[in-house]
Amino acid sequence: MGAGLSKPAEPNPCAGEMETYVKCVEAKTAESGGLRDGEECEKESEAYRECRRKVKELKAAVK
Numbered sequence: 001m002g003a004g005l006s007k008p009a010e011p012n013p014c015a016g017e018m019e020t021y022v023k024c025v026e027a028k029t030a031e032s033g034g035l036r037d038g039e040e041c042e043k044e045s046e047a048y049r050e051c052r053r054k055v056k057e058l059k060a061a062v063k
Contacts, residue, residue, distance in 0.1 A: 013051070013055050014048055014051035014052055014055060017044070017047045017048040017051045018048050020044050020047070020048075021041055021044040021045055021047070021048050024041035024044045025041055028041065
């Protein structure tokens with residue numbers, strides 16, 4: 001009902017960064033049974049946040 005009228009979702013431009021972060025979290029969780037202080041995958045998380053920030057800035061500049 002109306003689904004034919006909705007536009008398809010845009011591909012996630014930061015999917016690669018997100019996948020890297022998820023893999024890091026899964027690996028840390030498998031190793032120690034959960035994330036501990038200092039094991040939060042900060043580098044991967046920051047790369048994803050930076051990608052999202054750049055995408056937002058680009059979209060704002062295009063408008």
